[in-house]
Amino acid sequence: MYRIRHYIRPEQIREFSLIFIIMLAVLFFGTQIDGYYSARTFNRIAASVAIITVLAAGQTLVILTRNIDLSIGSIVGFASYFAGQQLSANQDMHPLIAVGIAIGFGALLGSVNGLLVVYGRVPSIIVTLGTLAIYRGVLVDYAQAKTITTDMMPTWLVDLPRVNLFTVGEIEIRVMVGVAVLVVIAFQLCLTYLLLGRRLYAIGSNPDAARVAGLPARRIVLLAYILCGALAGLGGFMFLVRFGTITVSAGVGLELSAVAAAVVGGVNIFGGAGTMFGALFGAVVIGTLEQSLLRMPNVSEFVRDALLGLFILLAVASDAVILQQLRSLWARWAREARETPAAHSEKESGHAS
Numbered sequence: 001m002y003r004i005r006h007y008i009r010p011e012q013i014r015e016f017s018l019i020f021i022i023m024l025a026v027l028f029f030g031t032q033i034d035g036y037y038s039a040r041t042f043n044r045i046a047a048s049v050a051i052i053t054v055l056a057a058g059q060t061l062v063i064l065t066r067n068i069d070l071s072i073g074s075i076v077g078f079a080s081y082f083a084g085q086q087l088s089a090n091q092d093m094h095p096l097i098a099v100g101i102a103i104g105f106g107a108l109l110g111s112v113n114g115l116l117v118v119y120g121r122v123p124s125i126i127v128t129l130g131t132l133a134i135y136r137g138v139l140v141d142y143a144q145a146k147t148i149t150t151d152m153m154p155t156w157l158v159d160l161p162r163v164n165l166f167t168v169g170e171i172e173i174r175v176m177v178g179v180a181v182l183v184v185i186a187f188q189l190c191l192t193y194l195l196l197g198r199r200l201y202a203i204g205s206n207p208d209a210a211r212v213a214g215l216p217a218r219r220i221v222l223l224a225y226i227l228c229g230a231l232a233g234l235g236g237f238m239f240l241v242r243f244g245t246i247t248v249s250a251g252v253g254l255e256l257s258a259v260a261a262a263v264v265g266g267v268n269i270f271g272g273a274g275t276m277f278g279a280l281f282g283a284v285v286i287g288t289l290e291q292s293l294l295r296m297p298n299v300s301e302f303v304r305d306a307l308l309g310l311f312i313l314l315a316v317a318s319d320a321v322i323l324q325q326l327r328s329l330w331a332r333w334a335r336e337a338r339e340t341p342a343a344h345s346e347k348e349s350g351h352a353s
Contacts, residue, residue: 018281029292039170049287050180051238056261056279057183058231061224064200066271067124072232074135076251079106079236084148084246091154102237103230110229114222140248150244160241188276204271260308261286
């Protein structure tokens with residue numbers, strides 16, 4: 001038992017269970033959809049998962065602080081449209097500048113959310129629900145009913161979705177997947193080894209204690225929102241790369257997918273617990289579910305949204321019940337491990353006397 005407690009945390013059990021769920025989902029959809037086990041299906045799911053993963057990573061940073069960002073779907077849409085417009089007007093723009101524009105624009109919108117939450121002291125769910133509608137409304141007015149189309153984009157952007165990092169048999173691992181994995185690894189290292197990560201967990205675990213301890217809670221929460229907005233901007237650029245054609249409805253509903261991915265991946269909606277790898281596995285579950293249901297006959301968009309909502313409810317319930325029981329079990333094992341040496345030492349001292 002000691003080895004289990006030493007090497008495996010309760011949160012990791014959730015991550016292991018997600019791998020099992022992914023395998024079951026793939027097996028189920030493989031029996032329902034013709035040609036499901038193909039490279040084309042993998043690439044379609046992987047492209048969707050890559051975007052959701054980047055958004056879920058940003059959402060994780062905010063949720064760890066006991067907050068939430070419901071505006072990221074609108075940020076994705078606005079950033080993708082704005083970046084696409086700049087590229088259409090400047091065909092010779094360097095790719096990194098285009099990515100930087102999307103990320104910077106997303107960070108700007110994220111900072112507005114953070115300032116309202118931190119210094120306006122308005123609950124995050126109210127702020128971001130409002131900015132969800134405000135950003136979308138401003139985008140509609142800004143776009144003037146104009147659509148960004150693929151033929152307006154430079155050649156490198158049109159070709160980018162098909163650029164491979166490497167292949168495994170018939171399966172192609174493309175650039176967008178590599179970007180998503182890089183984001184997860186970078187921010188997981190940040191959460192594990194940097195002071196910022198420890199402060200995010202501390203603030204989410206007990207905000208009052210964090211303030212008493214002198215942690216700059218306001219600045220940390222503001223930074224979390226800025227990073228979330230920046231990652232939503234990156235997601236917006238990836239959205240532009242994937243679809244090419246961008247309308248004012250771009251990114252609608254992605255906030256639900258991002259929240260679902262984070263929460264299903266084991267990020268505690270009440271803050272203070274969760275990992276980027278869990279968010280990645282949650283994104284794989286949500287992306288696989290969404291893209292597979294799209295190919296199933298007689299499954300409407302309403303059913304897909306209902307299933308996402310069900311996943312969120314089940315994830316929150318399991319956090320409240322199952323993971324709490326596991327944490328109690330781990331704590332009991334820890335107490336027993338501490339008490340056992342003490343009992344042995346008392347026994348030995350009794351024999352000596």
